[in-house]
Amino acid sequence: xxxxxxxxxxxxxxxxxxxxxxxxxxxxxxxxxxxxxxxxxxxxxxxxxxxxxxxxxxxxxxxxxxxxxxxxxxxxxxxxxxxxxxxxxxxxxxxxxxxxxxxxxxxxxxxxxxxxxxxxxxxxxxxxxxxxxxxxxxxxxxxxxxxxxxxxxxxxxxxxxxxxxxxxxxxxxxxxxxxxxxxxxxxx
Amino acid sequence: xxxxxxxxxxxxxxxxxxxxxxxxxxxxxxxxxxxxxxxxxxxxxxxxxxxxxxxxxxxxxxxxxxxxxxxxxxxxxxxxxxxxxxxxxxxxxxxxxxxxxxxxxxxxxxxxxxxxxxxxxxxxxxxxxxxxxxxxxxxxxxxxxxxxxxxxxxxxxxxxxxxxxxxxxxxxxxxxxxxxxxxxxxxxxxxxxxxxxxxxxxxxxxxxxxxxxxxxxxxxxxxxxxxxxxxxxxxxxxxxxxxxxxxxxxxxxxxxxxxxxxxxxxxxxxxxxxxxxxxxxx
Numbered sequence: 493x494x495x496x497x498x499x500x501x502x503x504x505x506x507x508x509x510x511x512x513x514x515x516x517x518x519x520x521x522x523x524x525x526x527x528x529x530x531x532x533x534x535x536x537x538x539x540x541x542x543x544x545x546x547x548x549x550x551x552x553x554x555x556x557x558x559x560x561x562x563x564x565x566x567x568x569x570x571x572x573x574x575x576x577x578x579x580x581x582x583x584x585x586x587x588x589x590x591x592x593x594x595x596x597x598x599x600x601x602x603x604x605x606x607x608x609x610x611x612x613x614x615x616x617x618x619x620x621x622x623x624x625x626x627x628x629x630x631x632x633x634x635x636x637x638x639x640x641x642x643x644x645x646x647x648x649x650x651x652x653x654x655x656x657x658x659x660x661x662x663x664x665x666x667x668x669x670x671x672x673x674x675x676x677x678x679x680x
Numbered sequence: 681x682x683x684x685x686x687x688x689x690x691x692x693x694x695x696x697x698x699x700x701x702x703x704x705x706x707x708x709x710x711x712x713x714x715x716x717x718x719x720x721x722x723x724x725x726x727x728x729x730x731x732x733x734x735x736x737x738x739x740x741x742x743x744x745x746x747x748x749x750x751x752x753x754x755x756x757x758x759x760x761x762x763x764x765x766x767x768x769x770x771x772x773x774x775x776x777x778x779x780x781x782x783x784x785x786x787x788x789x790x791x792x793x794x795x796x797x798x799x800x801x802x803x804x805x806x807x808x809x810x811x812x813x814x815x816x817x818x819x820x821x822x823x824x825x826x827x828x829x830x831x832x833x834x835x836x837x838x839x840x841x842x843x844x845x846x847x848x849x850x851x852x853x854x855x856x857x858x859x860x861x862x863x864x865x866x867x868x869x870x871x872x873x874x875x876x877x878x879x880x881x882x883x884x885x886x887x888x889x890x891x892x893x894x895x896x897x898x899x900x901x902x903x904x905x906x907x908x909x910x911x912x913x914x915x916x917x918x919x920x921x922x923x924x925x926x927x928x929x930x931x932x933x934x935x936x937x938x939x940x941x942x943x944x945x946x947x948x949x950x951x952x953x954x955x956x957x958x959x960x961x962x
Contacts, residue, residue, distance in 0.1 A: 497763065519766025522844065523880045523890050524864050525836035526723045527763070545837050548763075549915070 494554055496546040499529045506555035511536040511608045537613050558607045564597050572597060585612050595650035596621050596668045617668040622677050623647065625662050628654065681952050687962055690948050696799040697776060706752040706778060711741035713758060717923040720908040725762035727771065734760035737941055738777050740926040746779055746937055747929035754778035756944065767956050779939040785877045785893035788938040789854045792881065805883055805950055809852035817855055821846045830859045847882035854879045866892035883950055889942035898930035
């Protein structure tokens, strides 16, 4: 348990079985009144925001959170299966948990997991990954402008906006935080 | 603002405050910082000092001076409150405290507004002022009566989340007439005993000071301190020793008077546009 006086920006707490991170914190004390700890917080699973004010006597649950490195292995038809490089313990992760990240998984890639009660709630991929363009309209020769974009697809069907000069078979680098084109790695 | 410049600004402001009080016929006093018995208050924690305490405010000692015949006194000095640390709080801070015999709390408010205007060199922050009662403020900004909020134990939360941010937006605001249960060391209003002759001062949502039409009734004062100590004991906080010198002063007779305490560091935060109280101190 945490005491109210432990509260501060960045602290992770548990409320009604969900993990929250405190994004803003202020100590308050209205004239002659009780000390109050005002918190703005974000649900670490849903991203929902909430404000809550604590009193000095309040006790706050500590969430069971753990950070671990995991290696991506394979897709078993239902889940994306990761494993712990030290124990080889397998962690199947659902599509919903991964979101768009599923398109940027590469075998053997090291990812960072945040586990809540042993379940993955946040998975951070390597910031940049490389993928081959499998489908796009031919680029205009000599057009090196990077500010005009066109749609393209990568091997798993994910659609991404790329500059006009990118052709089918080119390998590009993708920023996995935003799911956007970063640069061309090699030409077809 | 650069630190040296800020400290020069602070010094200039302190000088102007002192001048105003001297010109208004007040004498400057210094009462002990290390004391045997702080005023027992529900939510104010003292810092201990070798069996004694560091003062949380100079209130009781200054009231003893009133009972001994001083009529206009002020003091600027350090006060200490344990466990109060934040953007607007420091364990050690500088308090301006002043008392005037025979003034009522309303006259004291007008004097305070004039002092701030003058000492700040007519800064627009302290150009004009208004009064709003605690109950009006609760009804206007929280949609409930202050008395209901007090009964339902949501007074402090609403004050911090809904009321305070709205106070003093346009001008200096005196929040007056607290519910009697929050009278602290103020006397109850003769016209309406449901409220106390107490105000708090706000500008831009920042609480600057607190004032009372002083309670002079020795029996009532003893009862309130006993209740505060009982509350503290019931909530796992230590009780404070009896403030015997102050009780003797009350028995001797405290003259009709009003008094105010203002956080000098908070004033400097406003005047210098500082976000954190530590920025305005050496």
